[in-house]
Amino acid sequence: MHAPNSRNKTPLIQISDVTKVYRTGGAEVRALDGVSMTIDRGEFVAIMGQSGSGKSTLMNILGCLDRPTDGKYTVAGTDVALLSSDELATLRRDTFGFVFQRYNLLATMTAVENVELPAVYAGTTKSERSRRAQELLVQLGMGERAAHRPSELSGGQQQRVSIARALMNGADVILADEPTGALDTQSGADVLEVLKRLNAQGHTVILITHDPAVAKHADRTIQISDGRIVSDSGAKTRASSSETGKPLAEGGFAIQTEVAEAMKMAFRSLRANIFRTALTLLGVVIGVAAVVVMLAIGDGSKANIVSS
Structure with missing residues (x-):
């Protein structure tokens, strides 16, 4: 157990008066309009809204896939706007794990190879990433399907593989964008149970959805409409002893490893x-x-x- 410190008191995610404006020709679209919110470590938060409400834009900003037009966004006290491109990529790689509606698995790779992929870019050794990928698949009930390609897996199984991939680099935050949208009722319920179990283990889970039935599985629901937060059920209170935290990883990895892995993936594609x-x-x-x-x-x- 980690002793409480000043870092643990710092919100994991904090955005203040964030706006995102898209301009096409002379038209201007405000996808986000003065959004402010705080998410602490270990929360399970659902961000809910209909299509066009701005929830996907908010997810992209939270996951450092996009930058706000205006406002401030900090991750564990670090102002994202002050990070270089490499530092931002390192933050995104080591802090966030992404789970998508359509899984986004590479068809030419097996389940275990798909899970290993984030660790390739992190410069992890082959033996270490293989061991961890196998462990994650076993934890998610996919150990016996590790050598199967996505086409040989059901939708629910593919989503479990994508969750394992999201956890590969030890992500603090799991960003799940409509993770049950392409699944049948039972598979969707299974995936939500997996996310709840990961949250109980200390991961912060941010669930993007338009479905109130899915959102109710979270401990906190933030409703967004027309780029603005219209309601927030409030943060879940967690004991400080469970807020372990981990420092943002430093960038850089061996060039030789990167080149070797790039060549390996290129030959596989060929x-x-x-x-x-x-x-x-x-x-x-x-x-x-x-x-x-x-x-x-x-x-x-x-x-x-x-x-x-």
């Missing part, structure tokens, strides 16, 4: 699309041969003219 790869290589060979032939003809013509 193997998965062998016909396209062969046609591309054939095109390259023909192109190079044509250039060589043209140069040879040019040199031959030049020599013939000079000698005549």
Whole structure:
């Protein structure tokens, strides 16, 4: 158990008077209009709103996928606006885990390889990330399906894999965007139980949904409409002893590891699309041969003219 400290008293997420304006030609759309809220460690919060309410824009800002037009956003006391692109990427990689409605799993990879993917970009060794990925899949009841590709899994199973992927780098915050939207009733209930269990283990869960039946599984509901928060049921009170926290990870990873993993993924993609790869290589060979032939003809013509 960690002793309480000043860091634990700092809100995990705090946004103040945040606006997001999109401009298309002469038109201006205010997707968010002066939004302010605080989320503490260990909360299970549902952000609820209909399509076009601004909830997805808010999720993108919370997950550091987008920046606000105006206002302030801090994560564990760190002003996101002051971070460089690399620092922002590190914060996003190590602090947030994303769960999407359509899973976003890579079809050419097995379940365990999909789960490992975030750790590849974090520079984790192959043995360590394989071990952790297997452990996460076992915890989520997917241990026996680790070697299966997404096409061989049901929707609920694919969502469990995406949740395992979100946890791969030890994320403090799980951002779940309509995680049950593409699932049947039972699979959706199972996924929500998984999220509740993760919250009980100390993860902060932010659930984006339009469905009141889904939102009721959270301990706190924030209603958003026309880019503004119209109601907030209030933060859940948690004992300070459960607020363990973890410092934001520092950026940087080994260049050699990055290059090796990039080459590995490139070759996997080439193997998965062998016909396209062969046609591309054939095109390259023909192109190079044509250039060589043209140069040879040019040199031959030049020599013939000079000698005549």
